[in-house]
Amino acid sequence: MFADAAQVNVLRDNGRWTLTAPRRTLSRPAVWGDRVYVLVDGHAAALDRADGSVLWRSPHRVGGELESRQMEFTATGGHLVVPSDRLTGTAEKAGLSVLDAGSGALCWQSDAGPLAAYHTDRRTLVTVHRTGIRPCRITALDLATGTRLWQREVRSLGTAVLAAGRLITFGEDEQGYGTVALDLRSGAERWRDTHFTTMLAVPPAGGAPHPPQLLAWNWIEGHMRWLSLKTGRETGAFEVTRQIYRAQMTNGSRNIWVRDKSRRVHRYDTAAPADGPSHTFHPLRRGLMQYRELAAPGDGWLYAIDRARHLLAAPIGPGGRHLLPRLRWPASVPRRTRRMGYSGVLTAGPGQVYVVPQASVADHRVVALRDGGVLWRLPHDYSDLRPVPTGDGVLLTGHGPERDRLRLVDADTGAAADA
Template identity: 65%
Template sequence: MDVYRDGGQWTLTAPRETLSRPVVEGDRVYVLVDGAATALDRTNGSVLWRSPDRVTGELESWQIDCTATGDHLVVPNGQLAGRTGKAGLSVLDAGSGALLWQSDAGPLDEYHTDRHTLVTVHSTGILPCRITALDLATGSRLWQRDVDSLGSAVIADGRLITYGQDDTGYGVVALDLRSGTELWRNTNHGGGLSLSWHGTAHDPSPLFVWSRFGGRMSWLSVETGDETGHFQVAPRIYAAQVVDGGRSVWLSSNGRRVHRFDASTPADGPSHSFHPLRHGLKRYREVAVPGDGWLYGVDRARRLLAAPIGPGGRRPLPRLRWPKSVPPSARRTNYPGVLTVGPGQVYLETPFARSSADRAVVAVREGRVRWRLPYKFSLAPPVPAGAGVLLVDSPPEHDRLRMVDAETGAFADA
C-alpha cells in the first residue's frame, strides 16, 4: 500500500481487486485490504494499523460491508441473508486492529449493533429465526430468543424492537437489549411492516412504523409502544423514507408521485407533491433529500431528476439540466441508479456502458453539477466523510481509495 498526499487530499493505492467499501467513524477511515482490516487517519490517509488477521473468508472485495461502532469493528465473512450456508462475524478492536472474537453460528441473515451489544439473526428452518444478543467486547451470549418469523428489527435507545411472529402472534415488540426482557408489545398494526428510528441517546425520536400494504405510517413511543401519531394514504405500492432526523417523511407512489409529510402535522396531508414529467421514477429506488433545499430522483430512463422543494404545493420533477460540456451519453446514471446523500450534496455515478471516458462520479448541489470526476469501474458507492467524499475505483494497475474535496472535486493524483 502507498499513500499520496496533495493539498489536504490523499489517495491510497493497493493491489487490484483488494479494497472494500470504506466506513467512517469519527476521525478514522476503516477499509479492508485483501481481507485484512486497516485503519487510516481521515485527515491525511496515514495508516494507523493493519490487522494481521484476514477475516473476510471467500468474499470478493466489493462484497465486504463492515460496521464501525465506537471501540469496535464488525466484519461479516460471508454474504448475509443466509445465501452462503454459513456466514460468521469477526469483531476487532478499533483502536489496535486486534481480533477480539469470532462467531460462526450458521446462516446469518442480518445483524444489528450499538456500542455495547451485537444482535444476530440466524435462520433455523424455512421460516423460524433465532435472535441472539452478544456482548460486543467479549462475544459472550446475553440472551437468545426463537421466533416464527422476523420482518424488521432496529436498535433504539437500549432496546431491540422487532416486527414479526412468535408464540403470541404478530406484533411490534420491544426487548431490553442487554437482558432480552419484553418491555412492551403493540399488536394494533397490519402486516408488511418496516421499522426505523432516527434518534440518539441525547435526542430521542419516535419509532416509525410503515405498513406498505395498508399505506399507514405510525409514530410509536420507544419507551411505551403507544402510538403518538399517524397518517393514512391510499393502499398501493409505496416506497417510504424518513429524513431530517425524523422531521419529515417522503413517499414515492408507484413511481408517478412523490409526497412529503411533515412529522409535526401529518394529518394535514402532504405538504408537497412532485410528479416526474416524462418517465416515472426508477422502481425500488429512494429519492434523495440532501439538505440543499432540493429533491432528487432517478427515472426509468436512468436520468437524474431535480427540483427545488420550495414552500409547498404540487410541483413538477423535471430532468436535471447538465452543462453542455457533458456529452448526452454521460448523463445517465449507472444501472443500479443509486443516489448517495452527503451534507448538502448528492452524488451519483454515470454510467457502466459505452465509452469508459463517460464514467464519472458527479456531485450535484442546488440542482447544478458542482464537479464531475472520471473514475474506473467500481461497485463501491461514494462515502461522504465530512468536508470530503471517499471514492474507490480500480484502474488497470491498482485499486485506489481517494479522499476527494466535496466542494471542488480536487484529489491527490497517484
C-alpha cells in the first residue's frame, strides 16, 4: 500500500458486498472476468468480484485533474486504459495512462495533444487526435508497450468503430468520402465502401452475431444497410421513409432498433430481412426523448423514455404494430418519484433494466424493471453514474454526503450487504 492511499472498507453478506471510500473518490467501475476495477481518488484498484476483496491498488495517480466521478476508463483483460481528461478533442492535454491489469503497474503514458477518442481491444490501442477543425490523425499503438504500429491522416472523421480485429471509419481521405476497414495491427486497407454514411454501429460487446455485421446508417436519407465485417459486402438494406434517430443493435446484430420523426419505434430483423420493420411501436401520448437509448433486454419487453420523462414499456411479442404505453408502477410508489431525470438513462442487464428516476436526495433509489413492471427499488446515494450489470448482480456507485459506496447488489432481489 502506498503512503497517501485513501482508506477503504468492505462489508460482505451472502455473496453481496459494499466497498466504502472517502467522499467524492469513487469512479464508475468496469468488469472483466472475475475482477472489478475502479478508480479510488485517482488510483486504480482491482477487486475480487465474488467478495469485494481488494487485490491490489496502484500507487500511480491517473485521470489528471478530473474529479473521480468524471473519470472514465476501459478494462481490456490485460490492461486498463485511463484518459487524463474528458475526450472532447479540445483539451490542451488529454493523454492516456495504460496500467497492467494484473498488478496495477504503470506500463506507459502518452500525451500527444488534444485527444478526441480512443478504441482498444486486447492487443491494440487506437487514438484519434484533432489536428484542425476537421482533419484528424489516427494512430495505432501496441497496447502493452505503447509502440506505434501505424498512423493515418484523414481530412475528416465522422465515425470510428472497432470490431473483429479491424478499425472501421467513415470520413474523408485522399480518395474521397467512404467507409474504410483497416487492419488493426498493420493499418492495411481491407475494404472500402463509397456509399454516404452518417453513422456506423457494431454489435455490443459480448454479442454473438453470425456472421459479424456492421450497420451503415444514413439517417438523412433514411437508408440502412448492413455489411459483412469481413468483406464489406452489403448483406441487406432497408429504406425508412421518415427521418430516423439513433440506431441500436441487440441480440448480437440480429435486431436493429430505430426511432422515426413521427414518434414511432421500429425493429428490423437482419436474420430474416423483409421489406420493412418486423415490429412498430407507437407511444400513446408523447414522442420519445431523441437522444436517450431504448432498452430491450432478455425479458422480451421494450422500454423507453418519453419527452415528459415517463417510463414506457411494452411486450415485444409477435410482429406487427403495437402500442407503447406508460409503465405501470405499484401503487406504493409515490407519483413524484416515478419520472426520470433530464439526464436519465436505461441500462439493460441480461434480464432486467435499471433506471434512476428523478427524486430528492433524501428519496434517491435505483429501480430494476422486469416483465414490464417494477422488480425492486433500492435506496441508494445520489449518483449520475450508470449501473454496471455483471452476471447475477449489478454494481451501483453512490456519492453520499459523508462517503462514497460501491455496492454489488443481487440482480433478482435488490438485496445489498448494507441494506
